[in-house]
Amino acid sequence: MNTVIIGAGYAGLTAALELRRLLPKSETVTVVSASEDFIFLPSLIWIAQGERDPADIAFPIRPVLEEAGIEFICAHLETINPPKKSISLSKGQSMNYDKLLIATGGEWNWDALPGLGPEPIGHTVSILSARDALNVRAQWQALLVDPGPIVIGVTLNTGLYGAAYEFALNLDVALHKAGVRDRASITFITPEPYLGHFGHDGLGDSRHIIEEAFSHRKIMSVTEAQIDHIEAGAVVLATMQRLISKFTMIVPPYRGIKAIRDVPDLADEEGRIPVDEFYRSPAYLDIFSAGIAMQVKPPVLTTLPCGVLIPGTVSAQMGRSAAANIAADFGHGELVARSADSLKSFYVLDFGSQGLFMSLGSKSWLNVQLNIPGPWSHWAKVAAERYQMWQLQSGRY
Numbered sequence: 221m222n223t224v225i226i227g228a229g230y231a232g233l234t235a236a237l238e239l240r241r242l243l244p245k246s247e248t249v250t251v252v253s254a255s256e257d258f259i260f261l262p263s264l265i266w267i268a269q270g271e272r273d274p275a276d277i278a279f280p281i282r283p284v285l286e287e288a289g290i291e292f293i294c295a296h297l298e299t300i301n302p303p304k305k306s307i308s309l310s311k312g313q314s315m316n317y318d319k320l321l322i323a324t325g326g327e328w329n330w331d332a333l334p335g336l337g338p339e340p341i342g343h344t345v346s347i348l349s350a351r352d353a354l355n356v357r358a359q360w361q362a363l364l365v366d367p368g369p370i371v372i373g374v375t376l377n378t379g380l381y382g383a384a385y386e387f388a389l390n391l392d393v394a395l396h397k398a399g400v401r402d403r404a405s406i407t408f409i410t411p412e413p414y415l416g417h418f419g420h421d422g423l424g425d426s427r428h429i430i431e432e433a434f435s436h437r438k439i440m441s442v443t444e445a446q447i448d449h450i451e452a453g454a455v456v457l458a459t460m461q462r463l464i465s466k467f468t469m470i471v472p473p474y475r476g477i478k479a480i481r482d483v484p485d486l487a488d489e490e491g492r493i494p495v496d497e498f499y500r501s502p503a504y505l506d507i508f509s510a511g512i513a514m515q516v517k518p519p520v521l522t523t524l525p526c527g528v529l530i531p532g533t534v535s536a537q538m539g540r541s542a543a544a545n546i547a548a549d550f551g552h553g554e555l556v557a558r559s560a561d562s563l564k565s566f567y568v569l570d571f572g573s574q575g576l577f578m579s580l581g582s583k584s585w586l587n588v589q590l591n592i593p594g595p596w597s598h599w600a601k602v603a604a605e606r607y608q609m610w611q612l613q614s615g616r617y
């Protein structure tokens with residue numbers, strides 16, 4: 221029996237190592253991923269700020285997997301043929317699978333709005349890949365020397381609120397340190413009904429903590445905001461309100477990769493894979509999905525479509541659950557029903573000079589949210605980075 225896992229982020233890497241632990245050696249586990257490295261995405265904002273280099277937040281996946289007895293192929297998934305249970309890869313290779321786990325995360329949809337995306341396609345900066353974040357460094361430094369109006373925000377249908385909030389708050393601190401905050405306005409725009417909603421109707425007291433932080437730091441905000449388009453020097457909302465901006469960072473919506481969108485009935489209109497409580501596709505029973513590649517429906521309705529925050533730790537737990545169910549299908553262990561909204565996790569928001577620790581788990585809120593004072597928030601996040609990277613790299617995640 222052969223299980224193929226596509227993607228080696230939080231979900232794919234955790235699932236592969238878990239599956240290897242659960243299955244006898246006679247069953248093969250193969251990971252296909254587009255990158256040789258695991259990148260710790262929560263630290264990308266620090267690359268833009270010049271506090272981290274890409275090598276600091278990455279480790280090679282191949283030795284981790286090979287040491288565990290998992291074959292690793294670095295290639296792009298091109299097509300999936302569910303009736304034949306086969307996939308094709310960018311290197312012209314094709315493979316058969318008995319079980320397929322799709323953990324490819326999302327693809328940023330820069331086409332969602334005119335003017336969205338880094339030059340030359342648009343007028344915004346991006347911190348969503350190590351290369352993009354490196355490219356932002358020079359602009360960040362230039363802004364600290366010659367500041368102006370700043371617009372930070374998220375589009376409809378994206379769940380990546382944390383990075384946008386952190387970016388705005390860290391920028392505020394950097395502008396203060398440079399002694400130029402009075403020459404730069406910061407405006408945050410979001411489709412959320414209120415700040416700190418996160419697509420979850422808030423996480424504990426996140427609303428008040430973020431609203432207070434924004435008010436204290438004079439960061440303006442427009443909630444229930446829909447962007448119409450972005451120009452060089454301005455963000456134009458659907459209301460035709462025009463926000464002048466010298467430096468614009470907008471998180472786009474994400475969608476499933478093309479190889480997934482191309483398979484009939486596998487994914488929704490955004491290319492996200494619906495799964496049951498066992499992380500199995502109802503359309504193709506040998507295909508599983510975990511992490512942000514899968515569809516997570518918002519737990520609450522909002523006026524504008526808001527994505528749902530899915531932390532890395534939740535993606536990893538989804539991967540582990542999917543692995544347990546694949547093993548159970550092969551007769552090793554019991555099926556585990558553990559839907560995404562029953563998973564518990566935490567999220568640390570680094571405000572630059574303060575922070576917020578939030579616990580997640582929409583079925584039974586732990587309601588723990590700590591307003592972390594001073595530099596502790598930064599060190600809490602650094603500790604989380606070091607600890608999580610060690611766990612992932614040593615197969616203990």
Ligand SMILES: Cc1cc2nc3c(=O)[nH]c(=O)nc-3n(C[C@H](O)[C@H](O)[C@H](O)COP(=O)(O)OP(=O)(O)OC[C@H]3O[C@@H](n4cnc5c(N)ncnc54)[C@H](O)[C@@H]3O)c2cc1C
Nearest residue numbers: 227228229230231253254262296297324325511512531532
């Ligand atoms: C800037 C940023 C900041 C964030 N901050 C935080 C934070 O502070 N805390 C937190 O908990 N979470 C944070 N997140 C969210 C967290 O990173 C995600 O929840 C997590 O990465 C999702 O894991 P995943 O495994 O589903 O997808 P990913 O981590 O995106 O992994 C996808 C994998 O699939 C591979 N892949 C993609 N396409 C293909 C293809 N065609 N063929 C083969 N392989 C492919 C990729 O190479 C990668 O290995 C942040 C994310 C970003 C981008």
